[in-house]
Amino acid sequence: MNTSADVVVIGGGVVGTAVTYFLARNHVDVLLVDKGAIAGGTSGRCEGNVLLVDKMPGFDCQLTKLSQNLFPEISEELDYPIEWTQKGSLLAIENEAEMEVAVDFCQKLAGEGVPVRILDRHEVHDDAPMLADDVIGGMECDSDGLLNPMALAQGLTHGAKKAGAKVQSFSPVVDIGLDPNGRIEKVVTETGEILTRQVVNAAGIWAPEIGKQVGLEIPITPRQGQLLVAERTFPVARRKVMEFGYMMAKFESSDYKRDVTPEMEAYGVALVFEPTRAGNFIIGSSRRFVGMDTTCHIDVLRAIAKRAIRFFPVIKQIKFIRSYAGLRPYTPDHFPIISTTDIPGFYVAAGHEGDGIGLSLITGKLIAQMICEEPLAISVDPLKLSRFKDKQ
Numbered sequence: 001m002n003t004s005a006d007v008v009v010i011g012g013g014v015v016g017t018a019v020t021y022f023l024a025r026n027h028v029d030v031l032l033v034d035k036g037a038i039a040g041g042t043s044g045r046c047e048g049n050v051l052l053v054d055k056m057p058g059f060d061c062q063l064t065k066l067s068q069n070l071f072p073e074i075s076e077e078l079d080y081p082i083e084w085t086q087k088g089s090l091l092a093i094e095n096e097a098e099m100e101v102a103v104d105f106c107q108k109l110a111g112e113g114v115p116v117r118i119l120d121r122h123e124v125h126d127d128a129p130m131l132a133d134d135v136i137g138g139m140e141c142d143s144d145g146l147l148n149p150m151a152l153a154q155g156l157t158h159g160a161k162k163a164g165a166k167v168q169s170f171s172p173v174v175d176i177g178l179d180p181n182g183r184i185e186k187v188v189t190e191t192g193e194i195l196t197r198q199v200v201n202a203a204g205i206w207a208p209e210i211g212k213q214v215g216l217e218i219p220i221t222p223r224q225g226q227l228l229v230a231e232r233t234f235p236v237a238r239r240k241v242m243e244f245g246y247m248m249a250k251f252e253s254s255d256y257k258r259d260v261t262p263e264m265e266a267y268g269v270a271l272v273f274e275p276t277r278a279g280n281f282i283i284g285s286s287r288r289f290v291g292m293d294t295t296c297h298i299d300v301l302r303a304i305a306k307r308a309i310r311f312f313p314v315i316k317q318i319k320f321i322r323s324y325a326g327l328r329p330y331t332p333d334h335f336p337i338i339s340t341t342d343i344p345g346f347y348v349a350a351g352h353e354g355d356g357i358g359l360s361l362i363t364g365k366l367i368a369q370m371i372c373e374e375p376l377a378i379s380v381d382p383l384k385l386s387r388f389k390d391k392q
């Protein structure tokens with residue numbers, strides 16, 4: 001079946017659905033296409049944190065702040081249960097060396113207007129009484145929130161459809177046709193052709209494949225993360241808890257070494273604890289480059305469980321009911337690509353690594369602003385695809 005649209009968005013994860021939602025809200029004739037179901041990619045194999053506490057001061061922090069500020073409003077507007085809660089988050093600090101780094105980091109974030117503060121030993125155990133006795137303090141961020149990422153993608157799709165967007169699932173894109181002037185002419189799917197002049201590549205870890213169809217190189221690599229889901233139980237903690245060392249695992253900082261086993265180091269394991277609305281909790285996570293492998297490995301899961309027990313000894317008594325793994329769309333500088341390209345009408349919105357849920361809304365807003373030629377909410381210079389070419 002053949003059709004047409006002013007803009008075709010490829011990829012129905014949180015990023016592509018957010019782009020579609022913001023375009024439809026701006027009365028743009030938009031069609032979202034996915035090779036499978038909505039949220040069938042990484043957005044269905046992750047956690048749902050919308051965090052500022054783990055962002056680097058500067059652009060990273062400012063971009064995330066803009067996105068985080070959109071969640072309360074959009075969760076109301078969507079009329080769909082995305083399970084948004086905003087109870088803040090807590091980073092657990094293990095020792096004086098971490099405390100020193102945390103105090104400095106906290107000051108920098110506070111200077112950017114992030115509602116963070118350091119908690120002393122007494123305060124941290126008041127906040128999370130089941131934390132191990134030897135945790136010496138914490139850092140909290142009041143504005144951090146949580147949601148259900150699959151529901152977010154579904155909710156954005158629902159909202160986009162209500163605003164007039166068309167959605168084509170189970171329709172893999174196999175080619176993008178260009179006219180003799182190098183302008184986009186059509187998107188070819190297994191189920192038919194879509195005539196269009198503009199395409200947004202929001203295909204996450206598959207964005208490089210879509211890029212190749214128009215001759216573009218997009219440096220995104222899958223970075224695996226494994227998670228464990230616990231049975232419904234008493235509240236181990238009332239809100240998101242991570243170890244401060246998570247920051248080191250995330251940014252591969254070599255200045256500081258945590259006291260962890262060689263396995264935990266090799267698998268990039270750091271505690272992230274997330275209570276869910278249903279009364280379960282999710283714990284993670286790991287960071288590894290293993291290609292497109294989404295299988296869970298017992299050694300990695302064991303390391304994750306051990307690390308969680310170190311912070312919450314009570315977890316030893318709780319059963320896990322399932323595990324899963326997802327692939328983060330990693331870029332070499334950890335920033336996403338939210339960008340125009342050398343192909344007129346071809347945009348990239350991909351490569352959000354471990355922050356795609358939190359950055360989904362600002363990504364959707366920015367791409368819609370680019371396409372509608374409106375002023376941008378923030379400069380996208382650090383997010384341009386050309387930054388990688390410039391470095392070669």
Ligand SMILES: Cc1cc2nc3c(=O)[nH]c(=O)nc-3n(C[C@H](O)[C@H](O)[C@H](O)COP(=O)(O)OP(=O)(O)OC[C@H]3O[C@@H](n4cnc5c(N)ncnc54)[C@H](O)[C@@H]3O)c2cc1C
Pocket residue numbers: 010011012013014015016033034035036037038039040041042043044045046047048049050171172173174202203204205206224225226227284285325326327328329349350351352353354355356357358359
């Ligand atoms: C373990 C783990 C925990 C995480 N926790 C968090 C967190 O707490 N907070 C946070 O902000 N981020 C988190 N992330 C990161 C986040 O999940 C991702 O950044 C985000 O889901 C990426 O969304 P996306 O829409 O770019 O990609 P995806 O969700 O992968 O969507 C891409 C879509 O493109 C489609 N597609 C691919 N090829 C084609 C084609 N040829 N034709 C049509 N469609 C195609 C796919 O089917 C897919 O649906 C986590 C990730 C992992 C792995």
